[in-house]
């Protein structure tokens with residue numbers, strides 16, 4: 017068998033089989049009688065892996081810079097220890113209580129940290145770790161203060177005392193179950209939502225996500241495994257002391273996360289294994305642990321971009337390419353793809369004004385976009401086109417004027433609520449999150465269509481599976497529409513600009529919006545790509561969608577638009593049909609900048625003379 021065939025055989029095996037094999041090996045390990053030190057090493061590694069996985073979830077996937085996992089670990093350990101001393105020795109009850117305690121700490125500290133924005137969460141979580149000794153001292157009577165919490169009775173399960181082997185099996189089982197849950201979350205739309213949010217809150221809200229809720233759910237969910245780890249730790253030595261929750265542990269967890277690859281599920285186990293093994297090897301490692309952790313951070317973060325998991329992914333991608341398993345190139349935009357009827361909405365902006373400080377960007381601008389029509393918004397650079405789109409989407413608050421959708425005023429400035437009303441958009445610079453496939457990028461546009469819970473995602477309920485199937489189906493339809501079905505499994509961020517622009521159109525369209533805002537969707541495309549885009553826009557329009565097209569490509573505008581609104585210095589200079597606009601001398605002077613440009617409606621695709629590159 018050649019190397020290529022070996023690789024193809026390995027890749028044909030479902031990816032969950034590899035971690036499952038490791039899980040089974042750890043479960044049968046006691047039968048090999050490995051000795052106390054090995055089982056203890058495995059237990060400590062898995063406890064650390066649980067903490068690190070929480071960090072991967074909140075920091076790596078959801079992008080929340082916070083290192084409070086150690087405080088949640090402490091909350092879990094003390095909760096389990098205290099209730100055990102009080103007589104509740106059942107490990108299941110302790111795990112539940114510890115997970116809940118950690119979740120509460122995550123929510124209570126996450127709300128102010130995230131509400132205040134910027135670096136607040138990082139600072140809050142930093143102080144949280146500093147607060148642990150004080151809180152332990154305040155409740156000294158229960159926690160044992162500086163002396164530690166001793167006298168914890170051995171754990172039981174449904175009335176039976178756990179032997180050391182039983183306890184080892186409990187640690188392995190809890191870790192396997194959590195990692196299965198973690199993997200299911202990451203592979204679900206919630207995991208994709210975290211990555212969308214990490215790429216850009218603006219993008220997240222444009223597909224209807226509440227940025228605050230998604231951030232909080234990422235941060236708080238990451239607390240749960242730390243709490244479970246705490247409960248297991250309390251039962252390991254039946255003693256809990258402050259030493260286990262210091263900064264060196266927080267830094268060790270961070271080092272393990274970065275070394276294993278923070279944007280990965282199983283990288284947490286790998287990173288934890290390296291850190292735990294190194295810590296157990298010598299006393300000098302313990303003494304200079306911060307220096308070593310710093311080294312691990314450098315190796316994982318700088319030398320190996322994305323840690324060991326990142327290196328492994330690159331390696332796999334290379335072997336896939338060599339074996340011909342990578343996606344094919346783009347196909348022709350699918351003329352045959354049936355596009356559903358879209359209920360377009362009537363978008364009416366009246367007398368809209370907006371100033372940034374002393375800079376009056378829009379003055380008394382009105383625009384009416386109707387279903388089944390393309391309304392183009394054109395004008396020189398800086399005339400306020402994108403600002404108007406941003407006011408429609410709720411990114412900015414208008415100073416004056418009214419914007420209505422089907423007669424209902426859009427009063428809220430919450431972008432995700434406006435997106436849920438049926439307003440979708442693309443961006444001047446495509447916003448495509450790294451690390452997710454083309455299909456998942458499109459499916460992320462359906463985040464608010466048919467809600468699914470975390471529990472549904474973890475347990476893979478029939479409802480969750482049905483919604484996931486529909487997400488994939490609709491995403492594939494959109495990909496066929498824009499001609500990207502052959503690259504559906506490719507990492508989206510690696511696509512060239514033209515394909516990323518098409519991808520944004522597919523993502524915006526997948527939730528069947530009433531109004532589609534296209535912000536310079538043809539910018540940077542070659543002639544063939546512009547033609548493909550024009551075909552797609554016509555089909556969306558014919559399906560009934562309301563389209564507002566901000567575009568510098570005057571030829572494209574003339575060939576596509578049913579109505580054109582020309583902005584100049586923040587005011588409407590002219591509006592009318594393409595031929596009205598093409599023949600309007602004011603437009604030719606102001607916008608085209610050449611009275612002899614002689615642009616006719618049937619002109620080929622050309623850039624206006626006044627076009628300057630936007631930064």
Ligand SMILES: Nc1ncnc2c1ncn2[C@@H]1O[C@H](COP(=O)(O)OP(=O)(O)OP(=O)(O)O)[C@@H](O)[C@H]1O
Pocket residue numbers: 372375377395396397398399400401402403404630
């Ligand atoms: N958040 C902001 N803060 C301050 N000024 C802003 C902001 N957003 C836009 N502007 C200003 O508003 C004016 C209009 O910008 P806008 O991006 O809306 O123009 P545009 O017509 O879309 O230009 P282009 O064709 O280059 O994209 C510019 O002078 C810009 O500097």
